Amino acid sequence: MELGNQLLQYLLSGLSTGAIYALIGIGFSIIYNATGIINFAQGEFVMLGGMLTLFLMETLKLPLWAAIPLAVLLATLVGLLFERLAIRPLRKASPISLVIITIGGSILIRGLSMLIWDKDTHALPPFSGDEPIMIAGATVLPQHFWIMGITVVLIALNKWFFNHTISGKAMRACSYNPRAAGLVGIDVRRMVLLSFVISAAMGSLAGIIVAPLTMTSYDVGVMLGLKGFCAAIIGGMSSGIPTVIGGLILGVLESLGAGLISSGYKDAIAFIILLLILFIRPQGLFGKPESERV
């Protein structure tokens, strides 16, 4: 039964990290769908969530429940600034320029974080203690429940927003056809801004809920961002369930790989999956292949 217990353990922790990847991936998809840009700085919003919360708690002595919303707000502000200062001036630029500028932005945010805070890793206190709970032989921490719970809530909010609010539908319209959307009166630029705001908010929250488990530091954004991107790719850049499934698959495979094969190569698993998907089925597991109209 040992192996069974172990597998369950890996599965559960994989689902939990997978949920985080899903949230980050949805952030990528939202921006991509609204603008056609892959925001390399997405991972930095995740990092800012954790780091800002820590900063607010330690330096301003705010309690956790106050620090979290404020941190999300601040991170969202950074997202807004980023869109205004870096993305908006480049709307007509080549894809290469757009890629380069989001890379530059991500490095800048990371660098400033390192300067303002430090290079150490920090732990955020778990939301409701760290007494492990036994489930069928596997150890689960309360934080895992927070992660799954908040993820479910965020995804439900996301779905509601895109399917049942005017702004959400307007954003979907922009993603299908920005010109047409503009012609019917949708302010495309505002939708672009909104997409960055939502992604920054979701990303930072994801960073906060996972920080008690995996620590946070100025450079966690890179890996988390890439893995979130991988989840989005598996999901075909959808901002809904397919990306969630992508994230969960990735989390579980990573966890199983780390446990059963080797933990040093754990990070490589995500990227090997990324490459395989990009090579074999770039539209993701659930998307339809694109064709070019001449």
Add this chain to the structure above:
Amino acid sequence: MKKELIKYTVFALCILLAPLAFSGNYLMNVLVFVGIHTLLAVALNLLLGYAGQISLGHAAFFGLGAYGSGILSTTYEWNPWLAMLVVALVVGGFAFAIGFPILKLKGHYLAMATLGMGIIVYIVFNEWVDITGGPSGFSGIPNLELGSLVFDSDLKNYYLVWSFVLGCVLLSVNLANSRIGRAFRAIHDAEVAARVMGVNARLLKVQVFALSAMICAIAGSLYAHVMTFVAPPSFGFNISVELLTMVVIGGLGSIYGSFLGALLLTLLPEFLRFMHDYDIVFYGGLLMVMTIFMPGGLVRGIPDLFRRITGLKNKKGGAHA
């Protein structure tokens, strides 16, 4: 083409004569690294500028060249020159093989795929301790030798590295002004039309990807023999970003621009030692500023700026057009 040859000759002369001006030992050392970075930047520029393809994992090829040469010439006691050649060919072959699937991707997907590849290679460098020495690196790599000449001083390494750079630049200049260079520019401008004219865009992109990788591998081999020591951090994502910054600053598609970018980004940290912790902020800010305000890089931006300033001076009293 005449103009190109003149530019090259001036460039080559400056490079070859530079040591006469900089007899101070320390600067010579830095200039050796400027040379290696120039090789890398020119290689990336070939891909980015001419073929219009982004790579965020080029440090991986650099590392494969360095580790490959280092391990073969130390652990297996191969002739270093033979090792360099073989490693370059193997890395080129590897790039050619993964080039086909990678270059089918567009824009940011391509960037991500190269990033992923770069990170996988980096992880291998870090984890395969038996062969690579893991995080603490691999040392004891011999210097290169040519007959009785051992390349063990900064001055000798300077000429060693820069000979390769000059050779590479000459090849790049030749390529740019040839049928193949035109084919690439055509692909960049109107890919469908280029294909209709018979340009096999796919094959060419993969070929230039492989060539670019080979040059990086050679740069890696040179690095290994000059440093006699290699460690994973020199070949990570940050380095790939630095290279990208060098090419962007210099100007995409400009060979001498890449040299300029490499020169600036290698020298600046040396002169601004106190800025060590600020370097990533600096790169990030620089990338953003250059992309927004000077997308053509310094090579196009400075003459433009100059023209604008002197242009305004001439229109002193008139209304703006």
Add this chain to the structure above:
Amino acid sequence: MLELKGITQIFGGVTALNNVSFSIHANQITGVIGPNGAGKTTLFNIVTGIYQQTSGQVIFEGSDISGIPVERLAAKGMVRTFQNIELFGQMTVLENVMVGLHSKSKSGLFACSFKAPWAIKEEHRIREEAHEWLRFTGINQLADVQASNLPFGKGRMLEIARAMACKPRLILMDEPAAGLNSQETVGLAELIRKIRDLGVTVVLVEHDMELVMDICDRIVVLNLGQKLAEGTPREIQDNHEVIAAYLGDDE
């Protein structure tokens, strides 16, 4: 020379082309006309390898070329021009035509980098021939102008020069008269005749009826994805169905 057999193209739920078949005879100028949405450009893209047809065959000089990648068609002797001229804007007029000679030259990556002697010779030949084609279309004096700075009419001439540099046996032109004024259209008609006189087969998709009736030896009419009629210009002009398709029924 070129035979289309039962070409059908379905995009999602829309049938763009339905069982279209006709033949193009060598050394003639054939026009393909039809109201907007008839499927002319789709047909073009299928013949020139940009789309893959849902069913049917494209037979060029006796062999089925469906599925052959675009870049191999130039070597086989087929080339096309585009409705929105796809010039290499950042290159000069001469360089554009030199790219046209790509399929008739061989120097590869290494030969060019190392400046192999045969590569240098080939480069001279490419340059000379490119000038010849510019003279053929009457724009040699613009050889060093950047292509994106050309007025539209000259750009059209450049596109044709570039296509002719491939030394094709079949050239397909997608609305070559689009955007040209009447004087330029007359020049175009002359040029197309010159091309036919060189022994090249020409197929044009066109809306300019005067041009079509003037220079075409044969005309194929498409409507709503199907072949409506085929014949000489006279026959087509007298065909009631064709008239109805364009002008609508009178009753």
